[in-house]
Amino acid sequence: MQLTQRAKHVDRHPMTWIERLYFWNILKGMLITLRHLFKRKATINFPEQKRSFSSVFRGLHVLNRDEEGRERCTACGLCAVACPAEAITMEAAERLPGEEQLYREEKYAAKYEINMLRCIFCGLCEEACPKDAIYLSQTFAPSNYSRKGFIYKKDDMLIPNPLTEPETYKKALGERPAKMIGNQ
Amino acid sequence: MTTTDNDIISELKNKFGEAILMAQPTKDEFPTVWVDAAHIAEVLKYLKNEISRPYKMLYDLTAIDEQAKVHKVHQDSKFTIVYLLLSFDRNNFIRIKVPLSSDKPSVTSITKIWPAANWYEREVYDMFGVNFEGHPHLRRILMPGTWKGHPLQKCHPARATEMGPFQLPEDKQDEEQDMLKFKPEEWGLSKSNNDEEFMFLNLGPQHPGTHGVLRLVLQLDGESIVNVVPDIGFHHRGAEKMGERQSWHTYIPYTDRVEYLGGVMNNFPYVMCVEKLAGIQIPDRAKVIRIMLSELFRISSHLVWYGTFAQDLGMMTPVFLTFYDREKLFGIVEAITGDRMHPNWFRIGGVAQDLPNGWEKMVKDFLDYFPKRLKEYDKMVMRNNIFKARTVGIGVYTTEEAIEWGVTGAGLRATGFEWDFRKKQPYSGYEQFEFDIPTAQNGDCYDRAVVRVEEMRQSLRIIKQCLDNMPEGPYKSDHPATTPPIKKYTMIHIETLINHFLNVTWGPVIPAGEAFVGVEATKGHNGYYLTSDGSTGSYRTRIRTPSFPHMQFVPEISKGYTIADLLAILGSVDYVLSDVDR
Ligand code: SF4
Ligand code: SF4
Secondary structure, eight states: OOOOOOEEEOOOOOOOHHHHOHHHHHHHHHHHHHHHHTSOOSOOOTTTSOOOOOTTOOOSEEEOBOTTSOBOOOOOOHHHHHOTTOOEEEEEEEOOTTOTTTBSSSEEEEEEEEETTTOOOOOHHHHHOTTSOEEEOSOOOOOOSSSGGGEEOHHHHBOOOTTTOHHHHHHHHTTHHHHHHHHO | OOHHHHHHHHHHHHHHGGGEEEEOOOTTOOOEEEEOGGGHHHHHHIIIIISSSOOOEEEEEEEEEOTTOSSOSSTTOSEEEEEEEEETTTTEEEEEEEEEOSSSOEEEOOTTTOTTHHHHHHHHHHHHOOEEETOTTOOOSSSOTTOOSOTTSTTSOSSGGGGOOOOOOHHHHHHHHHHHSOOGGGGTOOSBOSSOBOEEEEEOSSOGGGTSSOEEEEEEETTEEEEEEEEOOTTOOOHHHHHHHSBTTTTHHHHHTTTTTTTHHHHHHHHHHHHHHHTOOOOHHHHHHHHHHHHHHHHHHHHHHHHHHHHHTTOOHHHHHHHHHHHHHHHHHHHHHSOSSOOOOEETTEESSOOOTTHHHHHHHHHHHHHHHHHHHIIIIITOHHHHHHHTTSSOOOHHHHHHTTOOTHHHHTTTOOOOHHHHSOOTTGGGSOOOEEEOSSOSHHHHHHHHHHHHHHHHHHHHHHHHTOOOSOSBOOSTTOSSOOGGGTSSSHHHHHHHHHHHHTOOOOOSEEEEEEEEOSSSEEEEEEEEOSSSBEEEEEEEOSHHHHHHHHHHHHTTSBHHHHHHHHHHHOOOHHHHHO
């Protein structure tokens, strides 16, 4: 390829007399505005309508389950240390006999909180997780009345159980599987 | 070090003898010399005015608190002042370091040599407590005047939680307010001339025309501007201090926010600098992806400037149209990175993810769509009589003045000087792309605007070439310091899992050393100067942003114009307050 190492002088040629007419300029501006009246609208009526998000959009977090409906998180804490905003706190607990249906690993997160006011939705927690247990979904933070309301508990983020509620599970999962495969 | 570097170092040694303490090899291979504090002014004067192929631009001036450092280069230095000069004739930098070993560090001010040193020295005083003898107004610039301590000293806490809860009782509020009161005498401004009293007017901190929290105190004679005193620091968030607290990896999201219109353009110099320190080679695909994303963001940032600039001059429509186009760009950015303004998407050793399926179509659609719009904007804005009347011949400066004051980017090219770091010091493979450097002739507001408009077209050319020639291959390097390592390799067995754990928790350990890497960002030349002390985080993170010197230059080019012209000048300079204050 031939490289151009040259500078390009920008166009500064003087205006024609038509261009210099004051009212013509006003009229021209008006015409452009008028034309746009008949074009497709660029905006949507939020919140009645919602725009679609890309499959990798980094919105609110979801705590994932495996195919058998068991929580994937093993409370290793990697997400919490990777978080630049220090938004994640958790408490680990040991799985008891009989709870194998609930938790995938022998250790699980008894408490898992994310402070959405601190979170910057950077996605580093998702990148850090060795269990595919947390991901950022295609929703974004709703409003709330109190600061406390922004501290999301485990129940607020846990994905519905695919065995008992397959429909809502699917919806919550969104287009995520495609992204996760892309991520591997 | 190359031979030319040795030349300049031996030349300095011959000339100044004992005053040149030592030369230091650095990872960026800039010639780096330590100079005795007593002779710094002479040495800098020599480099600027007397040497052949001189170093005309004071590119950066900063300091390092060496007191907590393990791998010291100069054993006695407590504070090191770092001058970075740029020579256009040599197309190279030189770094001069001055060790200060006293507890009350002090050094000669170089404002007499470079007027642009004024703000830089104030910043060093503010952040490190270093005194500059002979400085005209040595006072805080970023922190509030009532602040106790100097934030970038190692003994200063890095977190609000270490400083106790914030309180604002009435007397403190009064004190703060009193501090903000503008006293013309303090700035050496007279209150009146022979026959008239001047008016002092606050423009900002909350004013739509200042594009952010910026306060300009105007000294007015009727409507014409006698002088301007910018008061900055309202947007200061301590980005440099945070760099010392975060790990190498978890600092990347913070860089996004330094110049928030540039998105990945901020990740770019930072990750390249870390890669230089660690010696990581980047796969070709990652390089081209980085370039493509950066150019998309260049267009996006220029669109914001275009619309708001036109709006500053009284046109309401363009801003809606340019923001609509920007929204289209954000569609692409969101599909690729997952976020819009803060993509946090470059990683040490590559990028976060591969490009998604179907990216080609999105990019191609934009390439087809956008040139038409640019043409429409040309008709609507650039060739509009009123727009021209308000910008042609306003805020003029020459190439020499621009260099004197540290101006880079479109503001420099508008004076007719063909200088683009993508061409002159290519990085990340820019040398393989075909594009032109738009230049104008007069260095006025209008010329800065045409240069930016043309730059958008050139960016489209670059993106087109990325689209046509995107290399196959990995998007991340397999170097051990790549963070996070490619997941495919991490969860195979316990060894790789341990590796993943170490890499994600502490992150990579970067060998001790220092480097500076800059890129031709949207607003000018943006660079990161990182010092590693051989640990998991940066010892000193210096962010050299273009908007800082540009803002310092505003008073010089506004004198004698009216307030309405000042708004045209501010718009044409194209700064972001987060980029000024960091
Ligand atoms: S979400 Fe993932 S990274 Fe976080 S504690 Fe659970 S398993 Fe570990
Ligand atoms: S998205 Fe980023 S800031 Fe938010 S919880 Fe995850 S790591 Fe922390």
